[in-house]
Amino acid sequence: MGISGLIPFLFILEFLAPPALLAPLQPICDPRVMDKYILEAQQADQDIGTVCASSCTLPETVQVPDTKVNFLEWKRMTRTRQASEVWGGLALLLTALSQTQERPPASPPSLQEQLARMSSTLLSVKEILRSVNAEAEARQPDAAPAAPPAAPARTVEKLLSVYLNFLRGKANLYITEACRSYAR
Known part of the structure; x- marks a missing residue:
């Protein structure tokens, strides 16, 4: 296949290759x-x-992240400190959900399904955070103390409330800002 046959081949290959391989x-x-x-x-x-x-009282108290956000303080934090708080909070929530699923409260099957969905969502959020380098930033020397601020949860209602506040609070703030910096 000479040079004249190579050019049409490369042209066709460009259109047949999946877009993910090109970008x-x-x-x-x-x-x-x-x-x-x-x-x-x-x-x-x-x-x-x-x-x-x-x-829905839990058989044992679980530790969940403190989800309060002081926006002025959050904006003053370094990216590594923010990443550390988000990554640590995610780890606490995943552990709390795992403990709850291992020893679930006496409840209807729909609650077990909800706990499984929450775990699945947190694993997806974990991948999003990885894609914006939160894990790497959280491991920087100036990130933050090893343990994020935590609070006890004794009921499924409290666990779900913390889960919701974490998603719409620190996790969403961190991901939004990380994505803005990629766009710049």
Whole structure:
């Protein structure tokens, strides 16, 4: 195949190659992804009242991240400190969910399904955070103390509330700002 046969071959190959192979991978920065997770968490938070008519007390207290956000303080934090708080909070939530799933409260199967969805969503958020380098930034020497601020949770309602606040608070703030810096 001489040079005259190579050019049409390369031209055809360009159209047949999947687009992902032609472009470098980019972090997941579509805000609709986090919006979807937040909306699902809000719906679950509203539905938990009917699922846990009396109370869904956990067999043991679990530690969850403190989700309060002081926006002025957050803006003054370094990116590494923010990453550390988000990454540490994510780890606490994943551990709390794992403990809850291992020893679930006496509750209807719909609660077990909700806990599984929450775990799945947090694993997806973990991948988004990895794609915007949160894990690497959280491991920087100036990131933050080893343990993020935590609080105890004794009920599924509290766990779900912290989950929702984490998604729409620190996680969303961090991802949004990371994506803006990629766009610059």
